[in-house]
Structures are given as structure tokens and as C-alpha cells.
Amino acid sequence: MIRSAIKGIGYHVPSQVVTNQDLTELMDTSDEWIKTRSGIEERHWVQGDEAASDLAFPAAKKAIENAGINPEEIDLVVVATISSDYFFPGVSSQLQEMLGLRNVGCFDLRAACSGFVYALSTADQFIQSGMYKTALVIGAEAQSKFINKTTEGRDISVLFGDGAGAVILQPSQDEAGILSTHLHSEGKDMKNLWMEGPGSSGLNQINKLTIEQAQRYEPFMNGREVFKNAVVRFPEVIQEALDKNNLSMDDVALIIPHQANLRIIQSVAKRMGVNMDKFYANIQRYGNTTAASIPIALCEAVEEGKIKAGDTIILAAFGAGYTWASAAIRW
Numbered sequence: 295m296i297r298s299a300i301k302g303i304g305y306h307v308p309s310q311v312v313t314n315q316d317l318t319e320l321m322d323t324s325d326e327w328i329k330t331r332s333g334i335e336e337r338h339w340v341q342g343d344e345a346a347s348d349l350a351f352p353a354a355k356k357a358i359e360n361a362g363i364n365p366e367e368i369d370l371v372v373v374a375t376i377s378s379d380y381f382f383p384g385v386s387s388q389l390q391e392m393l394g395l396r397n398v399g400c401f402d403l404r405a406a407c408s409g410f411v412y413a414l415s416t417a418d419q420f421i422q423s424g425m426y427k428t429a430l431v432i433g434a435e436a437q438s439k440f441i442n443k444t445t446e447g448r449d450i451s452v453l454f455g456d457g458a459g460a461v462i463l464q465p466s467q468d469e470a471g472i473l474s475t476h477l478h479s480e481g482k483d484m485k486n487l488w489m490e491g492p493g494s495s496g497l498n499q500i501n502k503l504t505i506e507q508a509q510r511y512e513p514f515m516n517g518r519e520v521f522k523n524a525v526v527r528f529p530e531v532i533q534e535a536l537d538k539n540n541l542s543m544d545d546v547a548l549i550i551p552h553q554a555n556l557r558i559i560q561s562v563a564k565r566m567g568v569n570m571d572k573f574y575a576n577i578q579r580y581g582n583t584t585a586a587s588i589p590i591a592l593c594e595a596v597e598e599g600k601i602k603a604g605d606t607i608i609l610a611a612f613g614a615g616y617t618w619a620s621a622a623i624r625w
């Protein structure tokens with residue numbers, strides 16, 4: 295069986311750093327409230343015309359360089375994002391041009407915070423089937439363009455940051471590679487974490503928006519419900535990856551969870567009876583970067599020497615939809 299392996303990684307965050315203290319100038323909040331509720335100390339936000347593709351492009355270039363491949367070798371691009379530059383087309387088509395790729399298949403995937411694991415799983419199937427040999431998989435978000443940065447939107451806006459992370463997937467030549475991926479979704483509570491417009495449900499921008507309608511163009515979150523679901527689904531999907539591969543927690547070097555909220559990660563570790571050391575967390579410096587959070591964390595964990603050749607790691611995500619997903623990977 296062909297197994298796909300991560301051959302290159304790269305990430306990029308915008309240069310503007312926004313601290314919790316900076317946010318107090320925009321809205322009624324405090325460093326203490328944000329830190330105790332989420333663990334976040336600062337995040338990076340795009341400025342001016344900067345958009346998701348401007349973050350995805352340098353992340354992709356770094357991953358290509360890290361893999362030591364020629365961009366011409368790439369034959370599939372999958373971008374996980376819910377903050378694409380335009381409503382359509384997706385960021386992936388822009389990257390085809392920006393990176394000077396052949397006219398390869400490019401598509402965006404909208405699975406919110408689970409997006410990167412969904413995209414990785416999708417690309418993995420193409421490599422496993424033998425259809426493609428080199429896939430570029432990216433999580434990229436410029437969520438700060440959509441959030442309400444006033445006191446009215448403070449429950450959400452303090453949590454989110456911008457950034458991008460990318461990996462190159464190719465067939466493995468040895469034991470390393472993606473061991474399994476697991477994707478799930480349940481739409482019944484989708485309105486606990488969603489953004490209503492723009493959409494085909496009736497909300498459109500052609501008519502002049504009332505104030506009430508305009509609010510539906512920003513994300514809404516029922517934080518407590520999201521928390522309750524996240525702390526159940528994360529352990530479930532991590533356990534699923536362990537069971538599928540006959541692994542115990544002791545066999546796993548590091549779990550890289552979606553950086554939703556430090557309290558969620560701590561609660562998941564506690565519920566699973568695992569020391570927090572086994573869970574990678576960098577939300578303190580980046581906030582919640584939605585689909586970009588796992589590949590950024592993966593890059594930093596590798597840079598910090600927390601993942602070594604031969605290690606088994608698990609990526610785990612939970613987000614809007616709800617969607618949740620995991621991947622077991624031998625490095």
C-alpha cells in the first residue's frame with residue numbers, strides 16, 4: 295500500500311502583533327479576562343489589503359523549500375480556509391498563479407477549525423490511490439477581517455488570529471507517513487458556531503442591509519455549548535486514532551490539537567488522564583487561527599525539537615459544523 299508522508303512544512307503569520315492590552319483600546323475587555331478564559335496573550339492580525347492568500351503564499355513557499363522540491367512537481371493543491379480573499383474563487387486558484395504551478399487541480403475546503411485535517415485526509419487519499427505524487431496542503435485564515443472589533447463582538451474577536459501553515463505530501467519511501475485519518479460531522483447544532491451571511495439562504499449584499507442583517511455577516515458563537523462539545527469530541531477522535539493503529543498514549547510523542555482555547559486543551563488532557571506536556575499549545579502567541587492552527591503548531595513543534603524522526607504524533611481538531619477529525623502520523 296502507498297502511504298503518504300509529510301516531506302516539507304512551512305508557516306507564516308502577518309507582522310502586526312496585537313496584544314490583549316491593544317484590544318482594550320478597541321473594546322471593553324481586559325488582559326486578565328482574555329488570559330483566564332482562553333490562555334491567549336497576543337495574536338497576529340493582517341493589515342490593510344493583506345488577505346488569506348498573502349499568508350498562504352509564503353507558508354507554501356517555505357514548505358516547498360523545506361521539502362526540497364521544484365514547484366513544478368506539485369500536482370494537487372488543497373487549501374482549508376473559511377476566510378478566502380473572495381467569496382469565489384478559492385485561495386487555491388490564486389496560489390496556482392502566485393506559485394507559478396502547472397495547471398494542476400486546486401480547490402478550497404470549508405471545514406472551519408477541522409479544515410486542515412480534512413484537507414490532509416483528502417490529499418492523503420489521492421496519494422494513496424496513486425493518482426498524484428505531490429500535494430500541497432494548506433490551512434490559511436485572515437479571520438480578523440470578519441470579526442466585530444467592538445465591545446459588541448468581544449466574546450469572539452479576542453479569540454481569533456490570522457496565519458497560515460502548509461505541508462508537502464508525497465509517497466513515503468519508508469515507515470514514516472500518515473497512518474490513518476478520521477473525519478466526523480454533526481450539523482444539528484451548527485448555529486452554535488456560524489456566520490450566516492453572505493449565503494444563499496436569503497442574506498445577500500445586493501440590498502441595503504439593516505443593522506440587524508449586518509450583524510449576521512459576523513461570526514456568532516455560543517461559547518459554552520462549543521466548549522461542552524469540544525471537550526467530548528476531542529478525546530473521542532484522539533482515541534479513535536489510537537484504537538485504529540493499536541496504539542496507547544505511551545506510544546504517542548505529541549498530540550497537536552487545534553488551538554481553540556487553552557482551557558479546552560487542558561480539559562481534554564485532564565479527561566484523557568494525560569499530562570499537558572503531551573499536548574502542544576502555542577495559542578498564547580497566535581490566538582485561534584482556525585484552519586491554520588494545526589499546521590502552524592506542527593511547524594513550531596518540529597522547530598522546537600518536540601517531534602523527531604520515528605515519533606508517532608496525533609493531530610486533532612474540532613470546530614464549526616460541528617466538525618471534528620484526527621490524523622495519526624509516523625514522523
Ligand code: ACO
Pocket residue numbers: 322323324327328331332407448449450452453487516517518520521524553554555557582584612613614
Ligand atoms: N472581555 C471581557 N468580558 C467579556 C468578553 C471579553 N472579551 N467577552 C464576554 N465577556 C463578558 C460577557 O459579556 C459576560 O458578561 P455578563 O456576565 O455581564 O453577561 C461575561 O464576560 C461572562 O461571559 P461568559 O460567556 O459567561 O464567559 P465564559 O466564562 O463562558 O467564557 C468563552 C466565554 C471564553 C467563550 C467560553 O465560553 C469558552 O471558553 N468557550 C469555548 C469556545 C471557544 O473557545 N471557541 C473558540 C472558537 S471555536 C473553535 O475553535 C472550536
